[in-house]
Amino acid sequence: MEENGSSYDDRQLKKCVVIGGRRFIGRSLVERLLKLGNWIVRVADSNPSPQILPSESILSRAFSSGRASYFHVDPLNKPQIIKAIEGVPVVFFTDSTGSFPCDFCFCYNVIVQGAKNVVNACRECKVKRLIYNSSADVVIDITRDILNGDESLPYPDQFQDIVASLKAQAEALILSANDIDGLLTCALRPCNVFGPGDERLIPFLVNLANSGWAKFIIGNGANQSDFTYVDNVSHALICAEESLDSQMVSVSGKAFFVNNLEPMKFWEFVSLVLDGLGYQRPIVNVPAWVVQYILLLMKLMRIKLNGGKLDYFVSVHYVANLAAHTRTFSCSASQKHIGYSPVVSLKEGVALTVESFSYFARDSPFSKYNKSVEQSKANKLLGSGKVADILLWREEKKTFTCFLLLVLLYYWFFLTGRTFISSAAKLLLLIISVLSGYHMLPPNIYGFAIPRVSSSCFEISEVDMQEIFLIMASLWNSPSHVARILAQGNDWSIFLKVSALLYFCKLMVSHSLIIAIGVALVLAFTLFFVYEQYEGEIDGIVKVVSSRARKEVSKLPMPLTSILPECKPLEEMGSSQHTLDQIPNQGKLRKIKAVPNDWTI
Structure with a gap:
């Protein structure tokens, strides 16, 4: 049998099972094992079928030739696990590193109970080696930084999230099962794994960039972090298996940190990824304590509105903690005892990752489709056009220019002390004077060509006029429709909305129309932006308030x-x-x- 130019007979082939083989790290490990050519791989995963991608030609050929087989395995179903690993001496346990729903029972069953079932199945089936892919998160204490930490770090008293706590329990279970019934175990702790197929870090950064929040740097931006390219994790898992196979006492029952050996500033890594995808680099520093308080408030609001569940808020809190603290780890133990060294550099890994996520790129033909599928309600409300791009701060320079222009017009018409008509007349006179002076300029001034204003700039096309009239008709029809509903007296909700709006306008105008317009100008450039960022929380509050209001309205007397x-x-x-x-x-x-x-x- 031949793979990558090497031939092996059946006696030289080693058998293994990769649990979680269709997940992020599992995919990479399976592909690497098959490329080595001396492995027969059983892919075990919770998906009913392997769902092979077109890019996975190696796996497809391996399934056809019998070098690979697939087993549907539920981590809570021990008989299924036994069926998958029976007769195999090596098991790689790579559970999901993506986002978990913040349901404690679900996470406990998948992570901890799943680890118990795997260990018990391995003991029953006389498996010789079990290698667990853990995480550096199991030793991270949210209250302090870690600089060049090693394996002597204890489990913290306060984990950064539920998933880290449960993975620490799973890791402890697997390591404590070492040398029982002939089973040798070890665990690897990769730090901030990224690469093609990433389900957590890279998608989160892209979503952050699309929302406009990626421009902010939490803290002073000097905090260091370690990152690990996914192929290096796969390589480390194979190195650990070879060390266990050699009966190395210094490896069995131990955990080892794994990373790219290239610590760098977290925000520099973020900038490399976003630059590669065509997004803006982070440029604005925000104090870390401000972000922590905002996240705490959002967390409490989400608990209140969703009946005590946090949904997927953990990923936000995780990245916020990661972005504000130094977290670096020493790989000297893994280098010494399992012979690990990175096979892909950090620079090359970032380039490969950016290339694999090219459909997320800002100028990608798929980017507009992605945005249109997940566009916010604020974007829809504003028409998903140029107005939405300006008011939602898609391009800061254009938005700031429009805001500055509107502020100047506001000053010209309302704060100069002139009447509205005299201000308009002076503005038209100023425009005409500037255009006349510009027209009298020579074609060249000291070698610089002076472009002429085209006559088309002063013309309005028929299509534009039709759109203007359609907008005017829509502006007329909408209030007339509301007035017709009010005249019928059948809709109390419309009545209360209109009454509240008119009362608000009355309060604003009663103090000063000038102040009201100024406030409206500021709110237009802030409210929509804030609503887009906290859409879920605001909608939840509105839902609660509206349900209360409907209960009160139901008590009102109905029309005859x-x-x-x-x-x-x-x-x-x-x-x-x-x-x-x-x-x-x-x-x-x-x-x-x-x-x-x-x-x-």
Whole structure:
């Protein structure tokens, strides 16, 4: 059998199982094992089928030739695990490194109970070596920095999130099972894994850049971090297996830090990724304590609104902690005992990662599609056009220019003490004077060509005029439609909304129209931006308030037309001794020919 130019017979081939083989790190490990050519790989994962991508030609050929096989394995189903690992001497356990929903029971079952089931299955099946892919997060204390930390670091008293706490428990379980029933175990702790197929760090940074928050640097930006390219993690896992196979006492039952051996500033790494994808680098420093308080407030709000569940807020909190602290680790133990050294440099890894995420790039033909699928409500509300780009601060220079221009116009018309007509006349006179002076300039001044203003700049196309009239018609039709609904008296919610809006306008105008316009100008450039960033929280608050308001509105007296929507003539109803409750509700109110004297309304 031949792979990458090397041939092996069946006696030389080693068998292994990769649990989580269709996840981020598992995919890379499976591909690397198959490239080595001396492995028969069983891919075990919770997906019902392997779902091979077009780029995974090596795996596809391995499935066809029998070098690889697939097993559907639920980590909570021990018999399925036993079926997958039976007769195999080596198990690589690489659980998911993506975002977990913040449901403690779910996370505990997948991470801790899953690890228990794997260990017990390995002992029953007489597996010789179990290598667990853990994380450097298991020793990170959110209250302090770590500089060149080593394996002597204890588990912290306060973990940064639920997932880190549970992974520490899973790691301890697997290491404590070492040398029981002939099973040798060890664990690797990669730090900030990234690469093609990343489900956590890179997508989060891209979403941050699309939302406009990636321009901010938390703290002074000097904090250092270690990063690990995914192929280096796969290489380290294979090195650990070879060391266990050699019966090295210094490896079994131990955990080892793994990274690219190139610590760098966290924000420099972020800048490399965002630059490669065409996004703006972080440039504005924000104190770390301010961000922590904002995140704490958002966390409490999300708990309140979602019945005590945090959803996927953990990833935000995780990256915020990562971005504000120094977290570097020494790999001297892994270099000495398992023979690890990176096979892909950090620079090359970033380049390969950026290339694999090219569909996220700002100028990618897919980027508009991605944004249109997940565009915010604020963007939809503003029409998803130029106005939305300006008010949502998509391009800071353009937005600031428009804001400055509007502020100058506001000053010219309202703060100079002139009447509106005289201000407009002076502005037109100023524009005409500037255009006339510009027209009288020579074509060249000291070698610099002076461009001429095209006559098309002063013309309005027929299409533009149609759009203007359509906008005017829409502006007229919308309030007229609301007025028609109010005149019918059937919709209390519209009535309350209009009343609240008019009362707010009355309060603003009663103090000063000039102040009201100034406040509106500032709010236009802030409210939509803030709403886009905290859309979920604001919608949750509005939902709570509106539900309360609907309960109060339901207590109001209903219009007569809704109480008596349709009545038949009394002659058709038979008896004259009827109450209002006995009149059938069948639609529109008809004319009543006679009303008995004993009826009261």
